[in-house]
Amino acid sequence: MKNNLKPNQRKSAYMQITRKCNNDCIFCSNPAFDKEIDIHELEKRLHFYKNKKINEIVFSGGEPTESLILIEAIVLAKKLGFKPKIITNGVNLSDLNYVKKLKKAGLEHLHISIHSHIDNDSDFLTQKKGHLKKTLKGFVNCLEEGLVVNVNTTINSVNVKYLSHFINYLIKKFPQINHYVFNNLDIGESDKNLRSKAGDNTKIIAKFTEMELELSKTVKLLKSNGKTFRIERVPLCYMDEFEQFSTETRKIIKEESYRCIFIEKGREDIYMELHDPRKERRHKAEICKICNLNCICAGVCMEYSELFGDSELFPVFKNPKEIILRVKGGFNEKN
Numbered sequence: 391m392k393n394n395l396k397p398n399q400r401k402s403a404y405m406q407i408t409r410k411c412n413n414d415c416i417f418c419s420n421p422a423f424d425k426e427i428d429i430h431e432l433e434k435r436l437h438f439y440k441n442k443k444i445n446e447i448v449f450s451g452g453e454p455t456e457s458l459i460l461i462e463a464i465v466l467a468k469k470l471g472f473k474p475k476i477i478t479n480g481v482n483l484s485d486l487n488y489v490k491k492l493k494k495a496g497l498e499h500l501h502i503s504i505h506s507h508i509d510n511d512s513d514f515l516t517q518k519k520g521h522l523k524k525t526l527k528g529f530v531n532c533l534e535e536g537l538v539v540n541v542n543t544t545i546n547s548v549n550v551k552y553l554s555h556f557i558n559y560l561i562k563k564f565p566q567i568n569h570y571v572f573n574n575l576d577i578g579e580s581d582k583n584l585r586s587k588a589g590d591n592t593k594i595i596a597k598f599t600e601m602e603l604e605l606s607k608t609v610k611l612l613k614s615n616g617k618t619f620r621i622e623r624v625p626l627c628y629m630d631e632f633e634q635f636s637t638e639t640r641k642i643i644k645e646e647s648y649r650c651i652f653i654e655k656g657r658e659d660i661y662m663e664l665h666d667p668r669k670e671r672r673h674k675a676e677i678c679k680i681c682n683l684n685c686i687c688a689g690v691c692m693e694y695s696e697l698f699g700d701s702e703l704f705p706v707f708k709n710p711k712e713i714i715l716r717v718k719g720g721f722n723e724k725n
């Protein structure tokens with residue numbers, strides 16, 4: 391793995407700081423339980439990342455704003471030279487004073503997860519009544535405080551029916567937001583231990599054929615509004631003309647790694663470093679052997695293939711070099 395960073399090159403890593411959560415999303419890939427780290431352990435873990443030449447740290451969970459040490463964690467990360475970020479459901483950011491404290495601690499950039507703009511659907515997806523209003527207030531507070539906010543959303547069987555309307559709603563409501571991240575559901579064990587709730591609630595999984603049209607409409611909408619975006623866990627045969635926005639394809643081409651320290655249930659916490667998304671809980675079908683994009687596609691999640699088979703996949707006969715060039719050329723880089 392390359393360790394020599396160009397000036398301003400990001401080398402990021404995730405750190406779970408609590409597994410508590412104030413939502414109970416029915417597809418959660420890191421289900422909640424009552425365990426968190428204290429500030430001394432956090433400091434040790436930051437030094438561990440420092441030694442690995444990480445320069446951007448993403449505090450996650452669980453819900454990181456449920457941790458009493460988040461403010462201290464941000465201060466410490468800044469002091470050690472990291473750019474701190476958080477991934478949050480935004481519910482606790484409905485408290486403007488708390489947002490001001492995060493900003494004062496040194497937070498400049500965060501990802502807020504939101505999965506629908508419709509109250510009933512949001513209540514169902516997060517299993518918490520009324521949290522959508524709080525999350526939306528969280529967006530307002532962060533943007534008013536001048537923080538850079540990215541949107542994270544899952545693609546699921548509920549929002550897939552109106553994904554482009556949902557994103558259009560966010561574009562209109564929050565024109566300051568420039569970057570969107572779409573995560574198709576992780577069905578298996580992200581830490582190779584605890585199963586995603588989507589694996590128990592399989593009706594919440596959207597099939598590729600169900601998302602194809604709405605995903606394409608959403609991409610056109612984002613492009614026409616000058617937004618950048620990434621799409622994870624969707625094979626390239628369902629990303630025609632926007633393959634360069636595949637999170638995994640970019641990682642394969644740029645040889646980027648994923649790093650996370652997981653808080654573990656009933657065993658010691660673990661550090662995971664993954665170098666090639668094609669090798670991690672992924673599956674390729676027989677048909678992939680004749681697909682020109684095989685070399686830059688991560689395929690599908692193993693668990694997806696076990697549930698639905700491979701009949702949705704089809705080979706693509708494009709030249710992968712065009713996609714490699716689009717990725718390497720820095721086309722539509724995110725901020």
Ligand code: SF4
Pocket residue numbers: 625626627628674675677678681682683684685687688689690703704705706
């Ligand atoms: S056929 Fe297989 S290798 Fe080709 S794009 Fe689809 S999943 Fe990827």
